[in-house]
Structures are given as C-alpha cells and as structure tokens.
Amino acid sequence: MSQKRRLAGTQSSQSRVFMPNEVVMEEDEDVSFTQPSSSQLQRGLDRLTPAQVDRKVAEVVQFILIKDQKKVPIKRADIVKNVIKEYKNIYPEIIKRANMKFEKVFGFQLVEVDPKNHAYILVNKLEQNPRQPAVMSPGHPKTGLLFVILSVIFMKGGVVKEPVVWNTLKKLRVDQGEKHEEFGDVKKLVTEEFVRQRYLEYTRIPHTEPLEHEFRWGVRAEKEVDKMKMLEFVSQVHDQEPQTWTKQYKEAMAAKGGSSRS
C-alpha cells in the first residue's frame, strides 16, 4: 500500500536509505561504539527474551520520535547512550526492527544522513497530496513557504543563488529583512531552520567577494517531496503540460523509476 518514493537518481553521497539486511556503519567515529560482529549479535540475541528485545525496540522508537520533533539529525551515539545502553551488542538488530515499525505503523523511514557521524533523520514515506504538501506539519503556513522555495530551486535546475529566493518571496510579500507576522525572522527560518531540518542546503559559493550563497534541495526534501507531483502542480499554475519542462520532466520520471525499483 505504501508507495515508496525513493528518488534513486538524486541520492547524494551524504545519505542513503537504511536497508535492514545490510551491515551498516563500517567505520566507527564514536569511540564508545564498536560494531558487533554477526556472531556477537547472534549470541547477544540468544541471551535475551523476545519480550526484552521488543521492549528495547519500543524505547528506541519512542526516543527517536521525541527527538525527531526538532527535525534535526539524531546521533547514533545519543541513541546508544540514552536508550540502547547495555544492549549495545545487538544495536543493528534493534535499529532494523525499529525501522520496520516506523514504516509499518507511522509511514516513516529511518535514513542515515551522515555516515561519518552516524546520524539519522525520519523521513515521511507517505504519498503527498500536491495541493497540500504536508512535508512538515499539515496545513502549516511554513510548509507553503518551503514548497515555494523548493519548486523555484527545482524549476531552475537544482541550484539557485540566494537573491533568486528572496526575490521570489518578495513578490509574495514575504521580505527577508522584515519580521513576518507568521514566519517571524524569514531569513533565519530559511537559512537556518529549513537547513537544520535538512529541507534545504545553503552553501557559500567559493571565491566570491562579497560573499554569495546558493540554495539546493536538502536530503529530507529529496526523500519526502515527490518531484512529479511538484512539476504537475507548477504546470497547472502555468496552464502547461508537465512535458514542457523537458529536463525537470526527465528528472521527475527518473525519480519515479527509482521508487518502483524499491
């Protein structure tokens, strides 16, 4: 039932979908943690009752849900320190089962966004309604703002210079320099909050004087936002067929293809 919308062509090297059966976390940056071998894992599981393991899985699910409310990546080290504790030796199994719960019950997927520091985010796997892109809280005004920014970046080929975004928003009477009654500090929302939540990437363009920045889609947007739906939506606004935008159409098709393989 749940349509997987993994965007194969766009998976950046910074992220990958956590596959239950793969052995993850090849390197260990966090010293407190040593990746258990498969025999260690099996021995660890044998020593515990199924109920004990289930209980731990439930604790991990709750912990991640609470942490995810802030929409900032959750470090593996924090999960181990706060919840997993003495179950460290069966960590991969617990995370695998937690991920299954996220998919089956909540329509989320646990994605490792930072293989170096081992951090995860929860992404929404439910098919989104283009008229209501509930990438964040449904019906939240910030969602609309974010949707506009993402579509501008997408339609302009994946990357735009900072002034493009501000000019677009200005036309919608949202000014980066002013305190907006709904969004507060707009510049902070866009360049900090959306970036922290991994909806946007905001990077310095090298060798620019004065400093210039550009925006790209963040990892969370790549995982959660359906490009074909976005394109259809933009096409409707312009009274055109989606195919009019050849490059975007191809990219959206590729993303769809990626999802049917998963």
Place this chain on the structure above:
Amino acid sequence: MAVTLFDSHRRFLQTIMCNGIMEGSKAKAVHRHCCEVYHTPYTDDSLDEFIDLINSYLQPLFMQIRKGMSEDDGLQYYTLVNMAETDITRMSSDYADNELELFRKTMDLIVDSENGTASSTDVLNCADSLQTKKMKKKETEQVLSRLVQDKWLNEKHGEYTLSTRCIMEMEQYIRNIYQDLVKSCAICHNIAFQSQMCCNPSCGIKIHIPCAARYYKGRVDPRCPACSKFWPHEIPAIRTSSQVSTLSPPVASAISTSQSRRMR
C-alpha cells in the same frame, strides 16, 4: 492484528503527532480527509474503530491514541500518549533540571488549589526557592511561556492550569505522586482539577465545570450527587459546541494562486 494499517491510518497518526492534540470535530475532519486521499472506505461514525486499529499497532510500542475531555471547554480531544514513561522525565530532552523543577512546583500549586489553578505570582515566588538552580523573574516567565507553547500548561489572566494534553498524558503519574490529594470527577470519573467542590466537609467531591454544566442543566434545586446537600455554586453555562473546525485551507495553493497571478 488481522487487519493491516493503510496509509490513511498512518497519515492520521502523523497528523495527530504534528498537532500534539486534536479536538474531536477536527479529528473527524482529518479522518475523512485521510480516507479520501488514500481511497480507504469511510463512514461517518467509524472514527473510534479507525483509531482502535491504529492503537492495536501502537500498543506493542507502549503508545496509544487516547480520547479525553478538556476541563476548559468540555469537548473531546485526541492525543498520542506514551504509556511506558508517563512522567515528567520525558520532558527532559526539552527542559533543563531547574525548568522541570519549576514545572513540578507549578503542578504542586495546581493540585493544592481548590479550583485547579496556580497564580503567576505564586509560581514566580517558587522560582526563588528552586533547589536545582534559582531562576530570575524574566527567565521564569520565559520558561512558563515555553510550557504554554509546548501545550503542557494553559494560561488565562495570569492563572496557570494543566493543559488537556498534560492531564491525558500524565494522569497516571499525577495519581501516583499526589495520591489522595487529587480527586476524580463525580460525574465522568476522570481526574479533576478545574472544578466545583461540594461544601460539605465530610463529602468534598469534585465535579468538572463542563460536567457540572451538563449535570445541573435545568435543575431548580441543584444537589450534590454524593451527599445530596445543596450545591451552592453558580451553575455554569454549557459551552455551545465549538465552531466547526475544518482542516486549515491548503496554504500552498493559496500562495501559488498569488504566484500564478504574478507569473502570467
């Protein structure tokens, strides 16, 4: 668990989580919306059944969507509660130790009061005597407004009350900690804070204000349901059912309309 969850269930669950707490008529609207979007069979009266199914999957995770009445407006609300850890420690990722101590002290004041409120003056006084780390007035006010924003407390005219979400999530914890100090409503049997109390000292039962409004409606000689003594309180008016809440209009389409006007 014979029946499996559909995306409509998952979307409903996500929406409750995003909102923290959801009023009954909004929950109905969301239920309908989710079923329409994901083409799941829908009937007008099947919300509880729909939620029961979600709960059967949440139960192994020690979570539950629970229904409860608001002490403020008497309406039914839904929220996702965590049953494994029904105490204040769950807030520890968001609040510092002294902030949690302030919350506990506020709860003490509310439980000790007759009508389930704590005045801001009393709470500010507590902040002076925190054991973990004292708080200045300004800082205390900021913490209080965060507690209101996060929907743990409500504030009206400088009086703080426990929010519906807080009561629903922490009922068991509150009962364990305060034991006989907290009372149940004589009408609905849920824990009661904002309420009217029987003046007969050997009785002293409590009734929620919305429950009293319903119970005493149209009675000329209101009496305590437990001891039959005269009920001396003003009989509150029944709040007319709230304005029909619907899903907020899709903002993106609103924005894009203005955008399309510009683009053409």
